[in-house]
Amino acid sequence: MMALIDRLSSGFLPSFLGGMAVNFEIAAIAVAVGLALGLLLALARVGGGVLGGASASAIGLMRAAPTFVVMFFLLNAVPRDAILLGAPFALSGVMTVALSLVPYSAAYIADSGVDALRQLRGGSLPGALLFLPNVTRAFFVLVMSSSAGAAIGVSEGITIILRQAEQLPALGDRLVLFAVGIVLFGIPLQAGFAVMSFIQRRLGRIVVRRPADAA
Amino acid sequence: MNVILSRAELIRAEAKDLIAGAMRSWAAVRMTRFCGSTAACLLAVVIIGLAPSALQAQQDKSPDAALARLLQEVRAKLPGACSQPTADRLIRVLCAGRLRVGIRDYYPLFSTRSGETRQGYEVDVARAIANKLGVDVEFVRVNAATRIALLAEDRIDLAIATMGHNIQRDGQARFIRPHYYRSETTIVGPHSSGVSDWKDIPGRTVCVTVGNGSNAELVAQGARLMLFDEAGALPARLKDETCTLAAQDDSFFARSFTDPAFAERYAQKFGFAQVPWGMAVARDGSAQLARALDLISQIFHRDGVFLELGRAHRIGTAFLEQQHAVWQRPECNTETGSANDACLLPPFDAELKPTPFAGSVAAFEAWFESWTDIDLSLPMLTTAAAWSMFKGGVANSLILIVGALVATLALALLFGAAQGSRSALLRWPVRLLTVTLQSSPIVLTLVIAAAIAHALFPFSDAVALGASIAALGLANGSNAGQAISEAMTTLRAEQGAQAAGLFGRALGRSATQIVAFLVNAAKGTPIASFIGAPELLSALTDITSFSSGRATTYTLLLIFYTAVVMFVVWLCGRLRRLLERRQVLS
Numbered sequence: 077m078m079a080l081i082d083r084l085s086s087g088f089l090p091s092f093l094g095g096m097a098v099n100f101e102i103a104a105i106a107v108a109v110g111l112a113l114g115l116l117l118a119l120a121r122v123g124g125g126v127l128g129g130a131s132a133s134a135i136g137l138m139r140a141a142p143t144f145v146v147m148f149f150l151l152n153a154v155p156r157d158a159i160l161l162g163a164p165f166a167l168s169g170v171m172t173v174a175l176s177l178v179p180y181s182a183a184y185i186a187d188s189g190v191d192a193l194r195q196l197r198g199g200s201l202p203g204a205l206l207f208l209p210n211v212t213r214a215f216f217v218l219v220m221s222s223s224a225g226a227a228i229g230v231s232e233g234i235t236i237i238l239r240q241a242e243q244l245p246a247l248g249d250r251l252v253l254f255a256v257g258i259v260l261f262g263i264p265l266q267a268g269f270a271v272m273s274f275i276q277r278r279l280g281r282i283v284v285r286r287p288a289d290a291a
Numbered sequence: 292m293n294v295i296l297s298r299a300e301l302i303r304a305e306a307k308d309l310i311a312g313a314m315r316s317w318a319a320v321r322m323t324r325f326c327g328s329t330a331a332c333l334l335a336v337v338i339i340g341l342a343p344s345a346l347q348a349q350q351d352k353s354p355d356a357a358l359a360r361l362l363q364e365v366r367a368k369l370p371g372a373c374s375q376p377t378a379d380r381l382i383r384v385l386c387a388g389r390l391r392v393g394i395r396d397y398y399p400l401f402s403t404r405s406g407e408t409r410q411g412y413e414v415d416v417a418r419a420i421a422n423k424l425g426v427d428v429e430f431v432r433v434n435a436a437t438r439i440a441l442l443a444e445d446r447i448d449l450a451i452a453t454m455g456h457n458i459q460r461d462g463q464a465r466f467i468r469p470h471y472y473r474s475e476t477t478i479v480g481p482h483s484s485g486v487s488d489w490k491d492i493p494g495r496t497v498c499v500t501v502g503n504g505s506n507a508e509l510v511a512q513g514a515r516l517m518l519f520d521e522a523g524a525l526p527a528r529l530k531d532e533t534c535t536l537a538a539q540d541d542s543f544f545a546r547s548f549t550d551p552a553f554a555e556r557y558a559q560k561f562g563f564a565q566v567p568w569g570m571a572v573a574r575d576g577s578a579q580l581a582r583a584l585d586l587i588s589q590i591f592h593r594d595g596v597f598l599e600l601g602r603a604h605r606i607g608t609a610f611l612e613q614q615h616a617v618w619q620r621p622e623c624n625t626e627t628g629s630a631n632d633a634c635l636l637p638p639f640d641a642e643l644k645p646t647p648f649a650g651s652v653a654a655f656e657a658w659f660e661s662w663t664d665i666d667l668s669l670p671m672l673t674t675a676a677a678w679s680m681f682k683g684g685v686a687n688s689l690i691l692i693v694g695a696l697v698a699t700l701a702l703a704l705l706f707g708a709a710q711g712s713r714s715a716l717l718r719w720p721v722r723l724l725t726v727t728l729q730s731s732p733i734v735l736t737l738v739i740a741a742a743i744a745h746a747l748f749p750f751s752d753a754v755a756l757g758a759s760i761a762a763l764g765l766a767n768g769s770n771a772g773q774a775i776s777e778a779m780t781t782l783r784a785e786q787g788a789q790a791a792g793l794f795g796r797a798l799g800r801s802a803t804q805i806v807a808f809l810v811n812a813a814k815g816t817p818i819a820s821f822i823g824a825p826e827l828l829s830a831l832t833d834i835t836s837f838s839s840g841r842a843t844t845y846t847l848l849l850i851f852y853t854a855v856v857m858f859v860v861w862l863c864g865r866l867r868r869l870l871e872r873r874q875v876l877s
Contacts, residue, residue, distance in 0.1 A: 140856040141849065144817040145828060149849045152518075152841040223732035227821050229498075229517060229533035234734050239532045241738075243483060247746045254739050262730025 084256070088240060092260060095233035098170060102225065102232065103218035105174035107211065110181025117182065118189030122197075135186045138179035144224050147176035151228055173225040173232075177218050184214045202279055209275045216268040220261070233261065354593070357626035358586040362424070365579060380448050380572065381580035388426050392417040393433035393447035399546035400606050401453055404432075412604040413451045416471055416570075419596060420449070423587050439463045442573045448580065449572055453542065456569035457639040465577055466569035467584045468629045469592055469618065470636055472601075473610040475562035476505035477541040479525075484535060486560045493750040494741070494823045498525055498534035499836060505564035506836035507643075507676060509538060513750060515823050516836050529557060536560070545606050566639045585629035592618035643674040643837075668840025677834045684830025685851075691756060691816045691826050692855060698764025699771060699812040703805055706772020708794060711779035725769040734821060737762045741822035752825045759819030759826075767812040774804030795873065802870035806863040813859040817852060827851060 120131035150172045159165060167175070188210040195203030223234040237257040241250045351357075365372075365381055372378050373386035384390050394413055395402045402411040409430055421428035431447045438452045442464055455474070456466045478497065480486055486495070493513030499506050500522045509516060517534060519525060525537040526547045541562060547553045570588070572581050591597045598611040617623055623634035646652070652672045659667045671681035709721040728736065740762035741755065748754045778797035786793075798805070820829035831848050835841045 136857070136860075137853060140814070140853045140860060142814045142817050142852045142856060144815070144820075145845075145849050145852045148817075148828060148832070149845045152835065152845040155842075220732045223734040224818060226734050227517075227818075229528065231531070231533070234732055235533075237735065238738060239535070242535050243481075245485065247742060250742055251739065254735060254742075257735055258727060258731045261732060261735070262726070265730055266726070 084253075088236075092233055092236045092257075095231055095236040096260070096264075098225070098230065098232040099219050099222045102170055102174045102177065102222035102230075103215050105171070106177035106181045106218045106222075107185075107215050109175070109178045110185050110214070111211070113178065113182040114185025115189050117186040118193060121186065121190050122193045131186075135183050138183040138186075141179045143176050143180055143221055144227070146179055147173060147224055147228065150175055169225060169228055169230040172228065173222055173230055176224070177221055180221070181214055181218060185211060188214075205279050206276070209272045209279070212268065212272045212275065216265055216272075219268075220265065233257070352625045352627075354586045354589040354624065354626055354628060358583060358590065361579065361583055361586070377576065379579040380577040381583055384424065384426055384448055384580065389429045390417075390421045390424060390426050390449060391429045391431055391447045392421070393438050393441050393450040393452055394430050395434065395452050396432050398453050398542075400549070400604050401542060402451075410604075412472070412600055412606050413453070415600045415603070416591075416597065417449070417451050419591065419600070420584065420587055423590075424583065439571070442571060445573065448577075449570055449584070451570045454569060454571060455566040455639060456571075457566070457642075459642055460571075461638060463574070464571035465574050465581045466571050466638070467581060467588055468569070468635050469585075469588050469614060470567035470569050471588060471591075471597055472542075472568040472606075473565055473636065474540045474542045474568060475565040476503070476508075476538050477544055477562045478536055478538050478560040479529065479544055479547075479557050480536040480560055481529075481556055482558050484560070486536060488561050494745065494755070495536060496534070498528055498537040500525070500539065501836060501841070503539070504837060505538065506833070508564055510680075510833040510836065513823065515820070515829070516832060518832065518836055526553065541607055549605055564639075567636045569638075586626070589618055589624070589628050593624055643676055645673060646675050646678045649673045666843075668843050670838035670840045670844065671831065671834050674838070677838060680825075680830040680834055681827075683825060684827035687752070687756060687825050687830075688816065688827040688851075688855075691759060691819055691824065692813050692859065694756070694760035695763040695767075695812040695816050696809055696859070698760050699767040699809055700805070702764045702768025703771035703775060703808065704798075706769050707775025707779070707797065707801075708772075710772055710776035711794070711797065721772075725773055728766055728769040731766075733762070733766050733815060733818060736766050737818065737822050740765075750823075755822055755824040756819070756826075758822060759816070759824045763812050763815050763819070767808040767815070771801070771805045771808040774801040774808075777801070799870045799873050799875075802867040805870070806867045809863045809866075810856065810860050814852075814856050 117131045117135055120127045121135065122128070150167060154167055188207050192204040192207035195201075195206070222232055225232045226235040226238060229235070234257065237253060241253050244250050244253065351360075361381075362385075365379075365385060368382065369385060372382045375382075378386075394409070394417060396404045398411070398413075400411055402409065402413040414430070417428050417430070431441065433441055433447065433450060433452050435452075435454075438450045438454055439460070441447045442450055450464070451471070453474075454460070456470060460466070478486065478492075485491065489512050492509070495514055496517050497509055497514045498517045498519060499509065501518050501520060506516060519528070522539050522543050525534065525539055526544075528534040529537055530553075541559065544559065547557075548559075570584060572584065588597075592611075592614045595615050598608060598615045601608040601611045617634055618628065620634070622628075623631060625631075628634050649672070652669055656667050656669060659665065671677045706721055706725060709717050710725065712718050731739070737759060740758040744754050744758035744761075775794075775797050778800035779793055782793055782796055782800065816826065817828040819826055820832065823829070828848060831844050835844050
């Protein structure tokens with residue numbers, strides 16, 4: 077236990093928080109790219125026709141692509157000396173993880189976007205606004221999923237915990253450290269879900285009130 | 292240095308002759324003085340006459356004498372032989388008065404160049420050899436791809452370029468024996484890491500470079516590999532703790548260990564996959580040059596020249612010390628020592644056994660490339676080791692997917708029943724466990740499952756697979772269970788507390804959520820490779836670590852998993868419809 081206390085007291089928290097910031101950075105990039113791609117796919121899907129069919133297929137494929145495999149695909153299939161728009165293009169670890177989350181993020185946002193667009197077409201702005209808590213939910217799921225970066229050496233929160241754990245010989249100490257990690261990850265996650273529930277409730281009330289007002 | 296060595300040899304040879312002559316004179320005088328009869332005197336004269344011949348014969352068997360004879364023999368042909376187009380390279384080197392040595396420009400401690408100044412162990416070995424032959428040295432830059440080609444093209448006479456001697460290269464160049472150095476793959480990690488041999492490796496992540504031949508051994512010992520393109524990244528990744536262990540050639544890490552700060556934090560844990568390094572000359576037209584270099588290498592080991600040069604450049608000298616002792620042994624210190632298997636090291640056998648259908652695979656790859664212009668490489672089908680790992684990976688992936696689906700469904704039912712229970716004693720602990728599992732990233736859940744499993748059972752593939760199935764089942768089953776319990780709550784509210792068949796109807800109502808988490812479990816299975824489960828991603832990462840074709844391999848992997856998940860989606864869609872139909876019927 078002394079070894080664990082030594083570890084925790086010697087700068088663990090600042091490095092862990094630094095690591096968690098990387099988790100949030102990865103999730104933010106994945107949501108931003110996912111929003112751009114997902115909304116385009118949603119528009120195409122709602123538009124119907126050949127484009128709608130192609131969009132539905134693309135969403136299906138992206139939904140089925142395992143994040144972890146996509147990450148290794150990007151890591152190994154993209155040449156290190158690739159050129160993009162005439163400039164050298166090399167994916168950093170953070171960017172590799174973020175892009176590997178894009179298929180999930182884009183597919184989820186496309187699904188939510190299709191619902192939102194249909195609500196909007198049906199004249200329900202509050203119904204369409206449910207798109208926002210859905211994106212928030214996706215963001216927090218992506219924060220958790222970004223821990224896959226530990227497998228390729230990205231210094232995110234879980235990587236910091238695992239590095240510390242490797243230095244602890246006793247299983248008990250390691251399990252306590254893991255529990256600390258769960259609590260530290262759990263706080264923002266549960267807070268995020270609470271915020272999302274709050275937004276959903278508020279929107280729900282607006283949805284209920286609007287028809288009543290209209291009547 | 293050459294001059295000093297040559298003079299020393301000359302003095303040594305002259306001293307031997309003087310001693311032999313003195314012994315002869317002394318014995319003759321003693322015999323003439325003391326022999327009593329003519330016959331006895333005759334016998335004594337015969338013995339005295341034979342003694343120097345025997346001494347001479349013994350002297351002639353030394354590598355020094357053999358080298359001196361060879362050089363004398365060749366020099367006797369000069370300058371006439373200089374113009375002969377088929378002359379041996381040794382003749383051409385002596386005629387030109389220079390030895391063209393292919394050497395690397397940047398391999399710290401072994402061969403580096405700064406402007407016109409070269410330094411390193413190999414640089415000094417080249418200089419010592421040229422001096423021994425009595426010629427100048429001319430350095431020519433080579434790299435791993437050009438060193439053998441330049442020998443064949445007669446642009447260099449000798450390559451001393453960190454070249455491992457393996458059986459496959461024996462057909463491309465004539466390697467000088469004995470070897471001038473030997474490297475091994477060394478595992479480097481923090482002093483505190485507690486790794487000392489293979490038994491500590493299973494389940495640990497080791498950072499390696501792609502294409503390193505020793506990766507296959509690490510994989511076989513149960514290590515998880517983290518791949519890097521360049522060895523240069525490894526010391527930095529150790530320092531920033533991305534890697535807790537790194538495996539690379541010890542000659543590479545030698546430089547890092549000259550940094551006191553690095554040496555203070557890290558240590559070489561153990562080594563494996565020893566590869567002898569060989570100087571090489573062209574296979575054709577270099578017989579006499581090769582023979583001269585064999586003898587020089589013998590002499591340099593015996594006299595500690597290689598050892599002193601190694602110490603001067605602070606490279607690992609364990610091999611050189613061992614060879615110094617070997618080449619001092621009487622049975623090795625002879626002119627035939629370089630052909631004596633008891634004194635020599637065998638070349639490294641780096642060849643992997645091909646599959647029976649490797650030829651067809653190669654033909655298909657060639658046909659595909661000619662047809663599409665895409666460089667297709669299927670390393671998992673070309674060698675027996677890779678094929679075996681590939682088959683195992685596919686089978687384990689399917690087991691993992693089926694196991695994760697079953698575990699998710701079973702745990703979803705359990706969690707759902709417990710959370711929907713009216714007993715607070717049952718409900719609240721399960722709710723707490725659900726919130727805990729929801730707060731734990733899946734990677735952490737897997738690591739915890741693996742840590743507990745390895746504490747209970749010795750590390751094995753089955754244990755890693757079991758821990759992965761448990762972790763994936765818990766993470767997804769808890770969420771699906773929560774959805775079931777929420778459905779039960781709503782049904783109770785709608786239909787009253789005592790509604791019959793509540794659980795069955797709750798399953799129908801939460802079918803979409805159950806299916807979503809089943810699909811999620813199937814999608815999450817590749818992450819099991821993180822704790823060493825030998826599924827397909829893990830197998831292919833291992834295969835590509837010692838072969839080529841990464842782009843193709845990972846593209847096929849992505850296609851495989853996407854197809855499997857789409858099949859699971861289709862299957863789960865049927866399950867959902869079944870559950871929903873039951874709900875409608877009830």
